[in-house]
Amino acid sequence: MKSNTVLQIVIGGYLVLFFAYLFLPLAFMGVVAFNTSSIPQVTPWEGFTFHWFGVLFADSQMWQGLGNSFIVAFFVVIFSVSIGLGATLFLTRMRFKGRDGAYAILVSPILTPGIILGISTFLFWDKAFHLSGGLWTAIMGQTTFISGYCMLLIMARAQRFDKTQEDAAFDLGATHGQVFWKITLPFLRPALLSAAALAFMQSFENYNTTLFAIGFEQTLPIYIGSKLRQFISPAMNALAVVFIVLTIIGAAVYEYRRRRESVAAG
């Protein structure tokens, strides 16, 4: 009984410390956004202001970076989910020697540092097509490894697929196309949706690969990076607050829908 209480306290203490570690830095960062001081800091507190949000929203570079991020993410999602699906079909349906080798090659981009993918993509398009760094190379560089994540996600679901369902559909007279659209794809749909969401997040937040691949263009993370390396302004804190608020809203909506669904299902 006594050792149990001690254990409870230890676990509780650890949890508090862990989440403090996780959230306090973000909390500090958020508070700074509302400090009038032009140097981002909590103390001295010079007064409450929304001024830095105004500065942020007036920055055309930020909007341009945001726009570029959406463009890049859009194509990365389309490419990566398609590639992930294709690779899944390829690896789960075909039986051939060297399948393990093919698998290793296709997951290798995930295990490669992002800057290497960025550099090699940049060099390749420059050398082979005389296409210098821009949004296209950023899309290519990101797709290289995000496809791997999509493949793993889709494959995890595909492996739970009962292939006799396809046999049954085929036996009942469906063509290959009909089997795929009416049986296989509906089964994989949840995995495709989560792969799309993951691809979007990964693309939207990518810095390492993009930095080397994109040349002189800017996505939002590149914009943030250059801002943070120049002179630091609390406008970046304002941006962080926007991210945090959007995230919390997103999480709340997700949680609300999940609960409603579980109530409906239960």
Add this chain to the structure above:
Amino acid sequence: MLKSVGEAVEFNHVSMRYPGTESNAVTDANVHIKAGEFFSFLGPSGCGKTTLLRLVSGFLDPTEGEVRIGGKDMRGIGPNKRPTAMIFQNLALFPLMSVAQNIGFGLEVRGVSKTERLKKAVELLELVDLPGVENKMVGDLSGGQMQRVAIARGLAVEPAVLLLDEPLSALDLKLRQHMRTELRKIQRRTGVTFVYITHDQGEALTMSDRVGVMTGQGVIDQIATADQLYNEPQTAFVADFVGENNAFAGAVTETDGDYAILNTESGSLKGRNRLNLNSGQKAIAFVRPEAILLAEDSTAVENILKFTVKNLSFEGSFITVFLDTPGGQTCVMKQNNDGSTPLMQTGTEIKVCFSAENTQLLPYGEVSYA
């Protein structure tokens, strides 16, 4: 009411070997299944039954020989173009679709309108005695209900041949027995040719018009009705696999018309020689446990042997007695219990006999000695 017409299925010298394997999954199968027949393939698991079924459905083409349906060679014709429908072992119902959508799937891919499909689904659900569930999701059905939906889905495309791959194996015993009669009923109602595979001889013997027994090597040993299989097996494998049997191996010493004498370690046995074994040939004498009687109760004059009672198990309507033979093997005997049958004492020596009529002499083959 739906009335499809069954078609004949012929296997002509069909052999199947999977690429990269050493031996045949099916060897020289010659079977002529009649139109509208309920035909079962019975064999131990891994004997190539499923391969046979997939050869008919079109998922496989034979390495040698031909499969004909309704007289037409099926080589090169895919499963979606053959007049067959398959009921899979795990049923393979589509979990994301309702019952009606499942049943209507085959019609949907043929471009039949939605109202037509629903009408057909309702009709078929009545045929399989499961009316009113068309709007349920398949996940909400019980095992037996899923079974019926799978059959309705197969019948919806009006196949000439319905192929059933051990569809009852997942059900519990009681439901399984009930579904046997149901399947038989549905087959009679529709007139579709049923090709059924199973490792459960109870299923095969009770439902089928004829049964093909397969050995572990993909060879069809005998094709016959249930009673022929039981009473007049053609090979040692069939005798051993169908029902219980005692096997006494030995060599033929003399022949005598329809009968012959076999010299075994447990003694000299006389039995029916339907396959015309010759003197000196290695053979096995098979005797069913229920054909072994106490000598004092029997009028038979041949095959009188002295065995020792090893142990017995009381099973209500009958008593199973395990006997030690002089040849060192165990012989099983079944005694009917009329309520006053005295229990034998373990260790006592008893005299048993079995008539030559009930003893089958078959060429030597691998058997699992009881």
Add this chain to the structure above:
Amino acid sequence: MRKLWQDAKHNFGNIGIIFILATVGGWFIFMILLPQLIMIDYSFRPLLPLRKIGGPEDVYTLKNYMVLFTTPLHRAIFFKTIWSSIIVTFVAFAICYPISYYLAKMARGARFSLLMMGIIIPYWINELLRLFAWQLILSDVGILNNILMFLGIAGEPINFRSGNSAVILGMAYAYILFMIFPLYNAIESLDSNQIDAARDLGSSWFRIHRRIVIPHAKPGIAVGCIMTFMLAAGSIAAPLLLGSPSSFWFTQLIYTNFETANWNQGAAYAMVLAGLCLIFIMLMLKLFKVSLKELTK
């Protein structure tokens, strides 16, 4: 080969084959194979003015790689990067193992979803901003210095950002999700009865983890460590934002090469980094006796 083709046709039909060839083929050839080959090619060629490219001096050479061995500063930075990345990996494992175990085997219901959400939410905020938060904490006028000075522990601001500690701390913070998820997945798949059985047999908590949980979670530990190490060694954001001149990271050497348009030297160093990560992966696979297949489950 014929067999493979028939197999493919049977499985996918013509349109399916085209789709797979286009996606997987395009991915493999244009994103994985050729870019890597071109980068290798660059790394073995000397840096030449444009007019001399293709000329007699444009021959394969090990020169770009030799720079690493002949420049003591680069060598020091290289080994520092390895060593620091290993520290990041250890720290991340130490922080994440308990929470992963707690989530996998102890937390239930609403508390579980809340904690899970709490772990994921920070990762929806850009990595750079997360690192920026630590910049605010660790800078000379940062929160930590303010607190220390307020409490009278420090008389004047401590420069936390000299040396590597700030970079290491920031990385351990930024990449823990990549440690938690593999660990969580691996521990979660352990049958809880095994833990109960061990406890029932009188095993101590320490021993249960050492003999049962950790051996079972080996593939997860390997993945977590590989990911964290790879992210740390390959990180450019953390050293750029949290580092000081004395904490130069190997990736920054690569970056500088590209800023000064010495692509060949940059490519060679990128290859060195790739080789380093490959060696680390091999080592982990050997150490934990798992295969790549198990890793990415």
